[in-house]
Amino acid sequence: MVFVHGNGDSSALWINNIWRFEANGYRRNQLFAVDFAYPNARRSDDKPEPFRSSTDDQMKELAAFVAQVRAATRRRRVALVASSRGGNTVRNYLKNGGGAEFVSHAVLCGTPNKGIVISETLLPGSEFNGFFPFLKGLNSGSDDLIPGVDMMAIRSDKNDKYAQPDGRFVGAPGKPTGVGFDASELRGAKNVTLDGLDHREVAFHKLAFAAMYEHIAGKQPGSMFIAQEPLPVLNGKVTGVAEGVYTNLPVAGAEVEIFEVDAKTGDRKSSVAVHRKITGEDGMWGPYVGRSDMNYEFVLRMSAQPVTHTYRSPFLRSSDVVHLRPAQFGKGDEGAGAIVAMSRPRGYFGVGRDKFSLDGKVPPGINDGVPGGSLGKLAFDAQPRTVMAVFNNETIPTRTWPAKDNHLVIAEFLN
Numbered sequence: 001m002v003f004v005h006g007n008g009d010s011s012a013l014w015i016n017n018i019w020r021f022e023a024n025g026y027r028r029n030q031l032f033a034v035d036f037a038y039p040n041a042r043r044s045d046d047k048p049e050p051f052r053s054s055t056d057d058q059m060k061e062l063a064a065f066v067a068q069v070r071a072a073t074r075r076r077r078v079a080l081v082a083s084s085r086g087g088n089t090v091r092n093y094l095k096n097g098g099g100a101e102f103v104s105h106a107v108l109c110g111t112p113n114k115g116i117v118i119s120e121t122l123l124p125g126s127e128f129n130g131f132f133p134f135l136k137g138l139n140s141g142s143d144d145l146i147p148g149v150d151m152m153a154i155r156s157d158k159n160d161k162y163a164q165p166d167g168r169f170v171g172a173p174g175k176p177t178g179v180g181f182d183a184s185e186l187r188g189a190k191n192v193t194l195d196g197l198d199h200r201e202v203a204f205h206k207l208a209f210a211a212m213y214e215h216i217a218g219k220q221p222g223s224m225f226i227a228q229e230p231l232p233v234l235n236g237k238v239t240g241v242a243e244g245v246y247t248n249l250p251v252a253g254a255e256v257e258i259f260e261v262d263a264k265t266g267d268r269k270s271s272v273a274v275h276r277k278i279t280g281e282d283g284m285w286g287p288y289v290g291r292s293d294m295n296y297e298f299v300l301r302m303s304a305q306p307v308t309h310t311y312r313s314p315f316l317r318s319s320d321v322v323h324l325r326p327a328q329f330g331k332g333d334e335g336a337g338a339i340v341a342m343s344r345p346r347g348y349f350g351v352g353r354d355k356f357s358l359d360g361k362v363p364p365g366i367n368d369g370v371p372g373g374s375l376g377k378l379a380f381d382a383q384p385r386t387v388m389a390v391f392n393n394e395t396i397p398t399r400t401w402p403a404k405d406n407h408l409v410i411a412e413f414l415n
Contacts, residue, residue, distance in 0.1 A: 001026070001216070002069055003033040004062065006084030006110075006203075010248050011035045012236065012323040013083065013204060013345055016226065016414065019317045020209045023227040024217075030073065033321055034065045035239075035248040041085060044125030045134055051245040055127050055134050058089040059097045066093075066102055079105040079216045083203035084162075087111025087153075088127060091138050094146045106146070107212045109154045109203035110184055113144065116162045116170055118178030123170060128162075130179065143188030152215045154202045155184035157195045161348070161372045169372055190215065196353065198371040204346035228292050229317045235286030236322035238279050238300065246325060250283025254302035256324065258288060263295045265386045266311060266397030273299075285324065292316050295397070300324050306408045311389075311398040313414050327408040330377070337382030338400035340409040342389040344374045347415070349391075356391045358411075391415065 001021065003014040011033030018031050038053040045054050053061075069078055080103055082090045087108035093099035094106065115130025117123055127134045138144075145151055156163065163183035167175040184202075185191045192211045194202055202208050206224045213221045238254040240247055257273040275288040290296065292314050300308040305326035315322070333339050342358045348371035349356050356362070356376075363376030380387065380400050389396045389411030401407035 001031050001079045001081065002066060003031070004080060004082035004086035004090055005034070005036070005039065006082075006086050008040045008246060009083070009345070010039065010239065010323050011321045015319050015321055016204060016206075016346065017081070017209055017212075018319070018321070019226045020206065020221070020224070021213065022317065023223055023225065024213060024221045028318070032065075032069050034062060035323075036061050037249055038245075038247055040245050041127055045127045045132070046125060051242045051247055055088060055092055059092045062089050062093050063097050063099060066099065070102060077102055077104040079103070079107075081107045081109070081203075081212055081216075082111060083109050084111055084199065085127075087113065088134075088138075091144075092134075094149055095138060100146050100148055103149050105150045105152075105216045107152045107154065107215055108184070108186065109208060109212070110156070110160055110162070110199045111153065112162050112179075112183055113153065113186055114139065114179050114183040116177065116179065116183070117167070122167060122172055122175065122177065144186040145188045150215070151186055151189035152192065152212070153184055153186040153189055154192045154194060154208055154211050155182070156197050156199065156202050157181065157193050159196055159350070159370055160184060160199045160202065161370050162199055164370065169370070198348045198350065200345075200374070201347040226316045230292055232290050232292055232315045233286075233318040234288050234290050234315055234322050235284060235320040236324060237283035238285055238302065238324045239283065240302070241305065241326060241328065244328075248323075250279070250281065251302055252279055252281045252283065254279045254283070254285070254300060256285035257299040259297040259299070260291075261295045261297045261311065262397065264397060266295075266297070266399045267386075268297065286320075286322075290315055297399075298324060300326055302326055306406050307401070308408050308410065309398070309401055310410045310412050311396050312412055313394055313396055327410050329403075329408065333379065333403065336379035336403050338380040338407070338409065339377060339403050340380060340387045340389075340398055340400060340411070341375055341377035342391070342396075342411045342413065344391060344413045346413075348372055348374050349376065354392055358389050359387045387411075389413070
């Protein structure tokens with residue numbers, strides 16, 4: 001099985017899905033996740049942009065990765081599971097890249113199959129615009145099926161920010177996008193609607209896992225829960241940022257330290273790190289044998305970037321996709337004593353749907369209505385203190401670190 005991430009993302013987002021497949025009998029050496037070198041799409045697909053990729057770039061990378069997986073596993077075919085833009089790449093690979101011969105199943109989660117917009121004026125030239133050549137070509141047939149490949153799409157009912165009749169989330173509030181809530185459906189394929197879930201959750205929520213597992217395995221999962229390992233082996237790579245754009249290229253010479261922290265206060269249990277490594281050319285910061293009942297603080301130091309303190313809930317199982325990126329200061333952070341952010345990479349914060357807070361407050365900038373934001377932050381004075389981040393049943397304690405010394409703090413939710 002090969003998991004394919006979305007725009008600007010990395011394989012790290014698939015950690016829960018991988019764990020759940022493992023908990024239902026899949027071996028770790030059967031589960032793979034690609035990291036596209038330049039995960040962000042060009043603004044116009046036919047115009048080169050530094051550190052961004054075209055649809056053709058992504059298709060070639062996926063084809064090469066699938067070939068590697070087939071060689072490593074000695075399997076003739078793979079199943080592909082994709083989130084958002086990753087589904088564009090999968091469809092392109094199947095229809096135009098010869099991939100159908102090597103793929104048994106394809107599950108597209110929140111992929112804008114019809115487009116985010118169908119418009120001559122909004123997002124001109126974008127691969128996400130159904131008016132322009134890329135999606136026009138993919139959608140040119142009488143249906144969206146690929147002979148020999150069992151296709152399925154998972155979508156939200158009305159909560160996908162990129163499947164909205166109004167242009168609010170593409171920078172054009174009040175203007176029609178030309179698409180509806182069903183923009184992620186595949187014509188002729190099995191379509192599953194998960195009510196209330198957002199653009200990312202339709203790939204990473206446990207209900208999405210259940211749908212994709214049943215489609216691929218032909219039966220319902222035995223468990224929706226993640227079976228715990230007492231001493232998980234953790235690893236991942238450090239990746240960087242170029243001209244404000246994240247890449248998935250490994251970074252050499254970065255320092256990673258891991259500290260065990262108190263689950264109530266975020267205080268370090270010791271001033272000595274339980275793990276420290278300077279990355280080599282492969283960017284890998286591990287391996288590290290952790291504890292599945294322990295909260296952790298990851299400290300990332302790399303040239304010309306903020307020192308990033310990432311606080312994490314316990315890791316329930318082993319993983320080699322615990323990737324690390326440097327956080328970035330934003331507009332308005334100047335003059336703050338400390339900046340603490342809460343991040344939800346596998347979903348958005350839904351006002352009224354979810355219980356979430358940072359230091360007991362709902363951070364500014366998180367919109368009402370359709371969930372559209374995965375990051376919230378607050379500024380604090382320079383006095384060191386505990387800041388609690390809460391999302392539903394997950395609580396992460398952090399500590400403030402001085403912004404004047406180039407430190408940023410992230411509470412990263414697992415769910």
